Amino acid sequence: xxxxxxxxxxxxxxxxxxxxxxxxxxxxxxxxxxxxxxxxxxxxxxxxxxxxxxxxxxxxxxxxxxxxxxxxxxxxxxxxxxxxxxxxxxxxxxxxxxxxxxxxxxxxxxxxxxxxxxxxxxxxxxxxxxxxxxxxxxxxxxxxxxxxxxxxxxxxxxxxxxxxxxxxxxxxxxxxxxxxxxxxxxxxxxxxxxxxxxxxxxxxxxxxxxxxxxxxxxxxxxxxxxxxxxxxxxxxxxxxxxxxxxxxxxxxxxxxxxxxxxxxxxxxxxxxxxxxxxxxxxxxxxxxxxxxxxxxxxxxxxxxxxxxxxxxxxxxxxxx
DNA sequence: AAGCGGCGTTACTTTACCTCA
DNA sequence: TGTGAGGTAAAGTAACGCCGC
Numbered sequence: 001x002x003x004x005x006x007x008x009x010x011x012x013x014x015x016x017x018x019x020x021x022x023x024x025x026x027x028x029x030x031x032x033x034x035x036x037x038x039x040x041x042x043x044x045x046x047x048x049x050x051x052x053x054x055x056x057x058x059x060x061x062x063x064x065x066x067x068x069x070x071x072x073x074x075x076x077x078x079x080x081x082x083x084x085x086x087x088x089x090x091x092x093x094x095x096x097x098x099x100x101x102x103x104x105x106x107x108x109x110x111x112x113x114x115x116x117x118x119x120x121x122x123x124x125x126x127x128x129x130x131x132x133x134x135x136x137x138x139x140x141x142x143x144x145x146x147x148x149x150x151x152x153x154x155x156x157x158x159x160x161x162x163x164x165x166x167x168x169x170x171x172x173x174x175x176x177x178x179x180x181x182x183x184x185x186x187x188x189x190x191x192x193x194x195x196x197x198x199x200x201x202x203x204x205x206x207x208x209x210x211x212x213x214x215x216x217x218x219x220x221x222x223x224x225x226x227x228x229x230x231x232x233x234x235x236x237x238x239x240x241x242x243x244x245x246x247x248x249x250x251x252x253x254x255x256x257x258x259x260x261x262x263x264x265x266x267x268x269x270x271x272x273x274x275x276x277x278x279x280x281x282x283x284x285x286x287x288x289x290x291x292x293x294x295x296x297x298x299x300x301x302x303x304x305x306x307x308x309x310x311x312x313x314x315x316x317x318x319x320x
Numbered sequence: 321a322a323g324c325g326g327c328g329t330t331a332c333t334t335t336a337c338c339t340c341a
Numbered sequence: 342t343g344t345g346a347g348g349t350a351a352a353g354t355a356a357c358g359c360c361g362c
Binding site (some may be wrong): 186187188205223224227228230231 | 353354355356358
């Protein structure tokens with residue numbers, strides 16, 4: 001298994017060959033994937049809708065029409081990825097979320113939880129509608145109607161915000177009686193989050209059709225799905241950076257230790273070399289030769305004790 | 321020019337922890 | 342001493358606005 005680490009551009013990823021495996025085990029990363037890099041996803045979206053709208057706001061307010069159109073075309077598939085999306089990996093760094101059924105095990109046309117009837121949704125929200133629980137077409141219709149009542153222009157950049165002020169999560173709306181002008185952030189349900197998570201594993205960038213299809217299935221607005229994927233990509237990138245940083249730190253420590261070890265080894269080799277060099281320059285008089293067999297031997301005392309052999313001649317007593 | 325993704329930021333929610341009556 | 346309420350910091354995340362491609 002190779003550990004492919006990259007910071008951003010996967011085309012320039014560096015591969016830690018031999019040590020990566022043991023490193024990942026040694027450092028307890030515990031990845032189940034074969035690569036760590038987040039691929040630089042190239043998306044051309046050849047099948048992208050040619051929207052006639054000229055602004056995002058117009059796009060938002062026509063989203064319900066696109067929802068209808070996409071409903072017949074969108075399918076979530078586990079057998080093949082989106083056409084032009086290339087992804088080196090699907091890493092789930094947020095593994096704290098419990099695993100749910102694979103996406104292909106879920107019904108395609110209906111989200112696996114029953115959205116309450118419209119009346120119930122209204123009834124559960126004293127101050128407004130739970131946008132999570134409303135069918136998208138109804139939600140958008142209510143949104144538009146409310147904006148008309150409120151006198152908001154359709155091109156208002158706060159149109160999305162205003163809808164969320166009305167359509168906060170049930171938990172928040174139950175408690176919020178103040179009706180302040182600040183935006184209200186809805187909380188996606190566990191089921192919605194899990195479903196989006198599974199979709200993200202399939203393709204971390206959506207084309208418009210996929211976006212609309214997901215939005216319809218989850219009873220969210222396309223903009224919400226889009227934002228969720230943007231945030232999810234950001235989280236993935238952040239986690240990846242943290243993991244990379246941690247791994248590089250470990251690598252740095254390992255290399256430092258290796259460097260220290262090599263320095264020590266080098267020092268020992270130098271010492272040894274100095275010692276050998278010295279013995280190579282021993283005076284010839286320290287060598288003894290057996291006259292009969294002509295075997296040459298050195299003086300054992302001088303070699304074993306590293307004692308300068310010249311001292312043996314200080315007494316003027318050659319060994320012969 | 322429009323659309324979209326990345327990025328930084330804001331606003332809000334949730335959770336854990338602490339203090340105090 | 343145990344407990345519940347209230348405050349607060351930190352973490353998580355939905356949403357926004359800007360910019361570049």
